[in-house]
Amino acid sequence: MPRIVFMGAGSVEFTKNLLSDLLSMEFADSATIVLHDIDAERLETATAMARWMVDKLGRGTRIESRTDRRAAVEGADYVINEIAVGGFNATKTDFDVPARFGVRQTIADTLGIGGIFRALRTIPVMVSLGQDLAELAPSSMLINYTNPMSMIPRAVYEGSPFKRVVGVCHSVRDTQARLANLVGVPVEEVAFQTAGVNHQAFVLRFEHRGENLYPRLDEVIEADPELQRTVRVAVYKAFGHFPTESSEHGSEYLPWFLHRDDQIAQHRIPVGVYLEWSQENLDTYDEAKRALAAGEGVEIEPTSELASEIIHSIETGTPRVLHANLRNDGLITNLPADACVEVPCLVDRAGVQPTRIGDMPAQLAALNRTFLNVSELTLKAALEGRRDHVYHAAMLDPNTAATLSLTEIRQLVDAMIEAHGDLMPAGIR
Secondary structure (H helix, E strand, O other): OOEEEEEOOOOHHHHHHHHHHHOOOOOHHHOEEEEEOOOHHHHHHHHHHHHHHHHHHOOOOEEEEEOOHHHHHOOOOEEEEOOOOOHHHHHHHHHHHHHHOOOOOOOOOOOHHHHHHHHHHHHHHHHHHHHHHHHHOOOOEEEEOOOOOOOHHHHHHHHOOOOOEEEOOOHHHHHHHHHHHHHOOOHHHOEEEEEEEOOEEEEEEEEEOOEEOHHHHHHHHHOOHHHHOOHHHHHHHHHOOOEOOOHHHHHHHOOOOOOOHHHHHHHOOOOOHHHHHHHHHHHHHHHHHHHHHOOOOOOOOOOOOHHHHHHHHHHHOOOEEEEEEEEOOOOEOOOOOOOEEEEEEEEEOOEEEEOOOEOOOHHHHHHHHHHHHHHHHHHHHHHHOOHHHHHHHHHHOHHHHHHOOHHHHHHHHHHHHHHHHHHOOOOOO
8 A cells, every 4th residue: 555655746747647657456455645835726626636636546545645744754665755856946046047147058957057056946945855755654755756866866875864766867768769770779678788877878788689789870861961960879879879858958968068159160169949838838837827727637648757666576476677876885886986976776676776887888987977076065055054055066067067167156156156145055045
């Protein structure tokens, strides 16, 4: 009788996808799903949607709605985190203030100055959640979707007594499907090994029945001028292994693209695109709210969300191999032991069991360490309340450092802290 809690349930489209999955599973009739959000209006909409879906499917699932977080997580078996601290306004700030300094971003939620500040406002909330879980649901599993993924799970296991946290992301699964499609081999027949840091993992093994598929991929790229004009292919050619992150997102973790007009044009990088997507999400919410109020309901279509697959495997014993983000502890031996890394994991009744990779190729590990330097300093800034480490993180961030001088970086950080105000950790604001 699993008790499954959605944190940030007011993200209605995402909540709908998870519910579509969970309500289709064999344990749905005995499950309790608890919806939590600090936005009462959005929570009301999510609750109405969940109850409509349960009625539509004729399930016996119990739906609870809680604005109080401690009441929501008490006795939980699974907690799925999808919060966005500060919402759309904070996201807009993450773009608008850096843009005044000439810093370009695309998504601004993982690395870069936007990723740093998303982490700074999210980490205190997640550490507090970890403390609640250690007290009220110590045997539960926290499944995190919120970015920056290299920082959020680590903040929980370093900043609180709670250690049962994993992060999930679609990027590896989507990349594997795309590569299989490019070389014309069914994805289920391809032997993949993919590992690294979330949003900067790499396909280490790409084979079909013993054949290395990278030469075939090279032929496809050589024949496709449009594919050649992507950041992912540029990184692949430079580092020898295909990266898991999309071109628009991956461009802002590196120093070679966003500060140069010719590179933006050559690689067709959509600067600021996440603001457009965020506005579309607001429109999607408004439409869902209208449809529910009109009695029209929402589309119910299982989407194989990673969190729901993890829960299904643990509850039913169905084995799956999924990619998850968790404490390194020697899984990738040439990355720091306390880093949060992304590796293949077997999931069954025994839980999430990671695969030991050993050493990554030296050039990939070096690139990951550059990424992790920013993550570690941001985490220390948040946990220790040290404004100087915010400067240090921004100074070491590849895109920010390629764009601004040291003095300008300090000015940008100060402006960001002032703009975010009370959302910043104590000691920083």
